[in-house]
Amino acid sequence: MALSNVLDSPAAGFNFDNAARNAAFEGLFEGGQTPKPLKTGTTIAGVVFKDGVVLGADTRATSSEVVADKMCAKIHYISPNIYCCGAGTAADTEKTTDLLSSNLTVFSLNSGRNPRVVMAVNILQDMLYRYHGQIGANLILGGVDCTGNHLYTVGPYGSVNKVPYLAMGSGDLAALGILEDGFQHDLELEKAKKLVRDAVHSGIMNDLGSGNNIDICVITAEGVDYIRPFQESEFKDRREIKYKYRQGTTPVLTKKITPLKMEVVQETTQKMETV
Amino acid sequence: MYSVPVAGLCPQGSYGIQDSLRSGFTSVKNELLPSHPLELSEKNFVLNQDKMNFSTLRNIQGLHAPLKLQMEYRAARQIQRLPFLQSSNLALDTLRGSDDTIGFEDILGDPAQSEMMGEPHMMVEYKLGLL
Numbered sequence: 001m002a003l004s005n006v007l008d009s010p011a012a013g014f015n016f017d018n019a020a021r022n023a024a025f026e027g028l029f030e031g032g033q034t035p036k037p038l039k040t041g042t043t044i045a046g047v048v049f050k051d052g053v054v055l056g057a058d059t060r061a062t063s064s065e066v067v068a069d070k071m072c073a074k075i076h077y078i079s080p081n082i083y084c085c086g087a088g089t090a091a092d093t094e095k096t097t098d099l100l101s102s103n104l105t106v107f108s109l110n111s112g113r114n115p116r117v118v119m120a121v122n123i124l125q126d127m128l129y130r131y132h133g134q135i136g137a138n139l140i141l142g143g144v145d146c147t148g149n150h151l152y153t154v155g156p157y158g159s160v161n162k163v164p165y166l167a168m169g170s171g172d173l174a175a176l177g178i179l180e181d182g183f184q185h186d187l188e189l190e191k192a193k194k195l196v197r198d199a200v201h202s203g204i205m206n207d208l209g210s211g212n213n214i215d216i217c218v219i220t221a222e223g224v225d226y227i228r229p230f231q232e233s234e235f236k237d238r239r240e241i242k243y244k245y246r247q248g249t250t251p252v253l254t255k256k257i258t259p260l261k262m263e264v265v266q267e268t269t270q271k272m273e274t275v
Numbered sequence: 276m277y278s279v280p281v282a283g284l285c286p287q288g289s290y291g292i293q294d295s296l297r298s299g300f301t302s303v304k305n306e307l308l309p310s311h312p313l314e315l316s317e318k319n320f321v322l323n324q325d326k327m328n329f330s331t332l333r334n335i336q337g338l339h340a341p342l343k344l345q346m347e348y349r350a351a352r353q354i355q356r357l358p359f360l361q362s363s364n365l366a367l368d369t370l371r372g373s374d375d376t377i378g379f380e381d382i383l384g385d386p387a388q389s390e391m392m393g394e395p396h397m398m399v400e401y402k403l404g405l406l
Binding site: 003006007008009010011012013014015016019020023095099102103106107110127130131132134 | 310311312313314316317318320358359361375376377378379380381382383384385386389391392393394397398401
């Protein structure tokens with residue numbers, strides 16, 4: 001329908017038309033019962049070791065008090081040598097890392113080089129600062145490039161930290177305790193994997209928002225080893241019976257079939273090239 | 276250089292008052308503040324970005340550099356379809372360097388798939404300033 005009060009085509013990007021309506025809704029619901037976005041309430045951790053970077057994450061996604069996803073993948077691919085763990089609002093981390101990955105792919109096609117971790121960090125920082133924290137993405141970026149092994153964290157407002165070991169998410173305090181205790185420079189691979197696993201495990205045990213399995217991603221100059229799951233939770237539920245209803249469970253009371261009358265208005269044939 | 280419009284929510288009618296026939300009744304509360312903290316900054320983001328870049332360029336390389344670039348921008352901005360049709364803005368994108376970057380404006384709210392369509396005659400008249 002052509003509307004006569006639309007004088008300009010709508011701008012691309014975010015649309016704030018419903019913001020006023022949402023603000024009015026919050027007043028109506030009295031106590032903020034508006035639907036909450038899916039948060040990942042997470043424990044993610046990363047450690048720089050001798051030959052590269054190890055990233056670890058749990059796999060639980062929560063929506064207020066309910067576990068929405070038990071096998072959520074929180075370690076996102078950015079480029080062949082850079083991976084990113086995301087905590088915060090699930091959709092925001094997903095989309096932001098996708099955009100970052102696309103931008104870096106276009107860059108590496110243009111220049112013929114592998115992207116560096118610091119480029120990914122800069123792009124993220126600009127993007128997140130532009131939206132002043134409205135995009136709830138706490139990210140840990142880890143990667144190996146020609147300048148070495150790097151681990152960065154980017155906050156939702158665009159703050160950046162470069163550190164040798166990190167934890168983010170709602171379980172970060174528990175995980176950081178383990179990391180502070182066990183971290184040393186130039187760890188061996190197995191020790192580093194165990195350290196990250198212990199840190200994420202501590203987050204899972206002591207935080208309600210983290211749980212289920214542990215994923216580990218090892219990035220070295222040779223390649224990436226994405227181990228999913230590294231450790232499965234021992235508290236798995238077993239479905240005893242099938243929950244699908246068999247045919248005939250709901251009785252059919254009446255059936256009425258009305259054939260639609262269609263008349264042929266126009267017939268065209270298009271030749272297909274089959275050589 | 277363009278000046279960035281601050282009060283982006285001015286009523287659009289002649290003489291600056293609300294045109295009740297076209298846009299309905301006014302409400303002071305709706306016009307005082309944008310309802311979302313990002314609304315104003317997003318509306319003018321590209322303009323602000325350009326302004327900042329040109330001013331930096333002027334400080335580094337002198338007046339002539341942004342002047343030449345502005346001329347090219349102005350020329351590229353004139354290559355458009357009619358207002359109610361979607362133009363690709365290829366020349367403008369190439370000048371800005373946004374032809375090899377992807378942002379939220381390329382994914383969300385694609386104008387080619389917008390649900391609202393304007394009246395073509397009115398949109399052209401608005402663009403030409405006849406309305």
